[in-house]
Amino acid sequence: MPTLLLDPATEPAILAGFDEAVLETARQGENALLQAKRTAAFEACSLIPNPEFFHEEYRRMDPALFRFGNFKRLDTLPESAQELREGDDAYDAVISVNEKGYAILKKPDIEGFQLCSLAEAAAADPDSLEQLLGTAVVPDQQRKFFELNSAFWNVGFFIQAAKGVTLEKGILIRYELEEAGSALLPRLVLQAESMASFSIDERYTSPDGVETLCLSTHELHLEAAADVRLVSLQDWGSDGIHLGEDWSRVKRDGKVSLFNMTLGGKTSKCTTGCDVCEENANAYLGGVFFADGKQHFDQKTLQFHSAPNTYSNMLYKGAVKDHGYSVYQGIIQALKNCVGVDAYQTNNNMVLDSTARADSLPGLIIDADELACSHGATMGNLDEEQLYYLRSRGIPEGEARRMLLLGFFDEVIDRIPFEALQDRLHAVIAEKFES
């Protein structure tokens, strides 16, 4: 049905609530770099057709479910007074965001470590920031929501670790929405210089029954031998809608670990892409998702190998029950002459009820010889023989089922560098399983 497609030349693709007037509001009072970037992103966004149900990517996730008309972009968030909470001492740095504003509650006093708002970063060193904005994106991708966020983000942070800077405990970022109709567009840009190493624990929460929209992006730039771990937990209440688009670029000997944990909310669509762009660069993409009730989750990954002898390993594990529906689609792409690539892509699904559905579409695009790529997907329920084995040892059936499901997810969860986050994941998974 190509005739239904918008002609971008004549009819700009504007999503409800994100028009030129709103763009003007967003630009107000900003420095020249950020203003220019917003305008450029708005133009780029307008040239990309709106997602439609009949587009291949949205056949399994009707964009009408994003309900753009129900939300209003929160004005760019000001700094606000907030307080540290119990548990915050487990982190080197803490950022807290809600509808009223943002607060950087704590940051380590380490030379060479910078954590600030995007506005501050732009004011301090616009030329350096310009090199980083939008440049982690893998080329030739459909990036409607990335551009939308780049034009309309309403809270933004910049993290930079200079050569060799290491954080022992990591960074906590919490996004908390409480009011129906709020649209939050967080943007995180980070740069880890050579041999820098740190982890980020990111949580998204809202109360049950409150319809909220979050459209987030992350841009990660890793220089030689940098090591960055980013864990995002969508722990939204029953009516949260989440769109995410994350890109990272990893140079020689660097390693990025991106964990996408989708448990809460009503609808979620996330894209995670990484470009391992110099020799011996390495990316790990870990995913955990569990759709129950009527939850509908869609995840997309791109392991992009633009240099020879690069590595990536993707493992997404999901469960569905009740009328839950999950979609995984992903690609490993290796450019011409990228020999010696070693890439894995695995998606395992537990279909716990016959009323639930899980779709899995792994794929490869390979233009090089002499490399090792493997992809695979599995669908199944809890293994009856494993269950019998545990029961024959005295473990009650309910407990045995719970152990098997947690064990299934632990292959990913065990790699998360935050114990408190692991505990939270176990608790939420067990609760969903037993509900």
Place this chain on the structure above:
Amino acid sequence: MADLEIINLHASIGDKEILKGVNLEVNKGEVHALMGPNGSGKSTLSSVIMGHPDYEVTEGDIRYMGESVLEMDPEERAVAGMFLCFQYPVAIPGVSISSFLKKAMDARHPEGKAPAAPFLKEMRENMAYLEMDPAFANRGLNEGFSGGEKKRMEILQMMMYKPGMAIMDETDSGLDIDALRIVSKGVNKLKGPDLGLLIITHYERILTYIHPDHLHILMDGRVVMSGGPELVKQLEDKGYDWVRDQAAATV
């Protein structure tokens, strides 16, 4: 009344009847061996005793300490003191040995929670006795284990749970001599007045390590011959055809 009584046991999987009236009695303090050719129903018997959901008991009874276990779930049988040493223990990646053993010990504890420190001490001691690498405790259950390592894991559990009645389903199959020695060492340590053992095996070899008091021969779903340790030697010399002829003669 024996501690474990199997009375005229008939069991089927789907429409196929495998056990056709098994009678067997094992008391605590005794070691029984059950032998039989392939397809005689040996493994089915062990599965049915432990309550595998795929098998249906159509007639007869299994009683442990005077109580029928047929209506009991596998976990209830286990907590009551029955133990099955699996022929092919499954691997469960993601469930570590230490957390698995802890849950199994919790299930046996009167308050539902086995105290951690004594549990860990006992686990480490038993692992050392079975010459297992202590690092195994953090590995996924049977994940990537060799045949011998899996069987040691079974014996380790037996040492932890201290069952009153253990059924060992072809524990010796696929073991090299070294592994067989260690497994036998574990079993011999447990032997005593509080444990009844039913060793199901295809080969006589294990019986030179663990000496049975009684030997039974299972054929076509029935125990066709029982005797003392001397029967092992006779079976070795004359084979199952001789048993088959003897059984035919007595019918």
